[in-house]
Amino acid sequence: MNDTQAIFTTHDLAVGYRNGKNQVTLLSGLNLTLEQGRLVALLGQNGAGKSTLLRALTCDERPLEGTIEVNGKNLLEMSQKDRSRLIGLVSTERIQAGALTVTELVGLGRQPHTGFLGRLDDEDREIVRQSMADAGIIDKANEYMASLSDGERQKAMIARALAQQTPIIILDEPTAFLDVASRIETMRLLQTLAHDRGKAVLLSSHDISQSLMLADELWLITTDRQVLTGTTQELVAEGAMNRLFMNRSIHFNPQILDYSF
Amino acid sequence: MSYRRFALTILGLTVLLVLLALACLVFGSVDIPAGKIMDIITGKGSGNRAWDIIVLQSRIPMIATAALAGAALSISGLLLQTTFNNPLAGPSILGVSSGAGLGVAIVILAMGGSLGGLLGEGVGSYMAVLIGALLGAGVVLVVLIAFSAIVRSNTMLLIIGILVSYLTSSVVQLLNSVATEEGVHNYVSWGFGNFSGVSTAQMPIYAGIIILALIGSALMVKPLNALLLGARYARNLGINVSMTRNILLLITGILTAVVTAYCGPIGFIGLVVPHIARMTLGTSNHSRLVPATILAGADIALLCAVASVSNPHGIIPINAITPVIGVPIILYIILNRRRIQYFN
Numbered sequence: 001m002n003d004t005q006a007i008f009t010t011h012d013l014a015v016g017y018r019n020g021k022n023q024v025t026l027l028s029g030l031n032l033t034l035e036q037g038r039l040v041a042l043l044g045q046n047g048a049g050k051s052t053l054l055r056a057l058t059c060d061e062r063p064l065e066g067t068i069e070v071n072g073k074n075l076l077e078m079s080q081k082d083r084s085r086l087i088g089l090v091s092t093e094r095i096q097a098g099a100l101t102v103t104e105l106v107g108l109g110r111q112p113h114t115g116f117l118g119r120l121d122d123e124d125r126e127i128v129r130q131s132m133a134d135a136g137i138i139d140k141a142n143e144y145m146a147s148l149s150d151g152e153r154q155k156a157m158i159a160r161a162l163a164q165q166t167p168i169i170i171l172d173e174p175t176a177f178l179d180v181a182s183r184i185e186t187m188r189l190l191q192t193l194a195h196d197r198g199k200a201v202l203l204s205s206h207d208i209s210q211s212l213m214l215a216d217e218l219w220l221i222t223t224d225r226q227v228l229t230g231t232t233q234e235l236v237a238e239g240a241m242n243r244l245f246m247n248r249s250i251h252f253n254p255q256i257l258d259y260s261f
Numbered sequence: 262m263s264y265r266r267f268a269l270t271i272l273g274l275t276v277l278l279v280l281l282a283l284a285c286l287v288f289g290s291v292d293i294p295a296g297k298i299m300d301i302i303t304g305k306g307s308g309n310r311a312w313d314i315i316v317l318q319s320r321i322p323m324i325a326t327a328a329l330a331g332a333a334l335s336i337s338g339l340l341l342q343t344t345f346n347n348p349l350a351g352p353s354i355l356g357v358s359s360g361a362g363l364g365v366a367i368v369i370l371a372m373g374g375s376l377g378g379l380l381g382e383g384v385g386s387y388m389a390v391l392i393g394a395l396l397g398a399g400v401v402l403v404v405l406i407a408f409s410a411i412v413r414s415n416t417m418l419l420i421i422g423i424l425v426s427y428l429t430s431s432v433v434q435l436l437n438s439v440a441t442e443e444g445v446h447n448y449v450s451w452g453f454g455n456f457s458g459v460s461t462a463q464m465p466i467y468a469g470i471i472i473l474a475l476i477g478s479a480l481m482v483k484p485l486n487a488l489l490l491g492a493r494y495a496r497n498l499g500i501n502v503s504m505t506r507n508i509l510l511l512i513t514g515i516l517t518a519v520v521t522a523y524c525g526p527i528g529f530i531g532l533v534v535p536h537i538a539r540m541t542l543g544t545s546n547h548s549r550l551v552p553a554t555i556l557a558g559a560d561i562a563l564l565c566a567v568a569s570v571s572n573p574h575g576i577i578p579i580n581a582i583t584p585v586i587g588v589p590i591i592l593y594i595i596l597n598r599r600r601i602q603y604f605n
Binding site for chain 2: 058059060080081083084085087088089091093094095096097098099100101104108109111112114116117118119144145146147164
């Protein structure tokens with residue numbers, strides 16, 4: 001793969017939302033790092049600010065304060081086009097692409113690299129084919145998106161992000177609508193992409209035990225709006241897992257890497 | 262596999278276009294033998310001066326007007342459907358046509374003349390009418406953009422479009438109440454829709470603007486495809502979403518305004534044709550959809566034109582024909598929306 005090495009860092013980042021003149025800060029003072037070859041899971045209860053943080057990291061929303069850099073270059077001052085070659089996105093937004101085949105959809109991932117009319121050349125088509133193979137969706141290459149199961153659709157969306165050939169892939173709740181088998185499969189796929197393809201992968205998730213088992217690093221948003229980072233072992237040892245939920249009646253059980261009550 | 266389907270579709274639509282154009286040449290309120298029509302087109306002349314004038318100054322301009330109007334409205338519908346992520350959007354249902362119509366009515370009355378008739382007199386007056394239509398369509402599009410940012414529901418946006426139509430028609434009626442009787446008569450007949458309003462002298466402007474805007478839409482296939490994935494994915498693919506939307510709506514406004522100014526507010530074509538193109542091609546990929554929509558739009562408009570002159574007792578208004586073709590197709594789409602891929 002001709003991906004460039006990248007390291008993604010935030011400096012004193014503050015995220016939240018603007019409500020007219022009021023500014024509501026959800027998270028602040030964030031100094032976070034994403035590295036090539038690592039799978040990072042962002043965990044936190046609903047409303048903690050996971051999506052807001054991801055929207056800031058993908059430049060869909062301007063952060064309230066601070067900067068984001070990729071290889072020392074300010075992401076916020078880059079053109080949309082330059083950013084599209086650094087970060088690939090997989091979100092849960094509804095798409096209108098039911099009448100596109102998987103190949104056509106994955107082909108859209110080549111847009112940052114194609115010309116004015118978006119025509120694909122032989123090299124682009126080969127990258128599309130390879131991306132579908134890597135995401136495990138190549139046997140459905142000529143099927144309509146509408147005919148896929150939720151899990152297959154998510155694989156196609158991941159293949160689309162792969163075809164974009166970005167060093168960083170950010171996924172907003174990629175397993176949210178999937179059954180258990182597809183969840184595990186998707187997480188495994190993302191782990192492979194990080195470890196074997198050298199991608200920096202960041203995903204938000206509700207699936208705590210799976211994230212703890214498969215992620216190389218966790219970003220935990222605690223109930224008092226701090227972001228704790230570290231490996232599963234480190235965070236479990238620090239007792240950080242019990243700061244994830246407000247509810248006092250559930251406790252994190254290190255033996256099963258999950259919560260019990 | 263699907264390229265073959267695309268090529269066959271384009272071929273079929275082109276053959277149909279030629280056949281329908283020939284039908285429009287041959288059928289009409291005056292019977293002219295087909296052989297004589299060939300003589301007139303090839304420049305030999307039929308020997309009958311009236312026939313020459315009918316074919317060269319009435320039927321041929323009408324064919325060009327209808328084909329371009331159909332293509333323009335259909336592309337407007339396609340761009341609106343993709344931009345607003347709404348399969349039931351179209352220039353008439355969202356009130357863009359009515360906005361253009363209101364602009365036309367205001368210009369006509371401000372100029373103290375009567376509607377419709379003015380389109381034929383002098384360059385200055387029909388340019389004013391065109392600008393009125395453009396401004397009217399533009400205002401409605403701005404209103405739609407503003408509302409689409411507030412109300413996220415597709416259905417609500419359609420209802421707002423329908424409300425805009427009611428509002429503009431009530432304003433037009435108020436204007437009519439102070440207009441001359443002749444003005445009202447002309448306005449009403451303009452509202453029926455017809456493809457005979459563009460004279461050979463006006464054709465360069467009418468055709469020129471539409472062709473340029475159609476080329477513009479063909480150059481937008483890449484961002485249009487990105488928009489199928491929604492604004493966030495489109496941004497992630499490097500597309501400047503707000504600029505793209507503005508360009509698409511500008512093209513839509515120009516196409517709808519020009520057609521409405523010259524042919525009246527024509528319904529259903531813009532809504533239905535993109536669906537015909539999608540179902541025939543089996544894709545929502547705009548690099549195939551745009552050319553197929555242009556051809557299918559021209560075909561449907563010519564079909565309406567043939568139907569409108571097929572009545573021996575007089576011309577049937579275009580707007581009496583488009584619902585007959587459009588409503589069954591829309592009902593079919595609504596009833597089968599779960600089986601049609603792009604609804605999933």
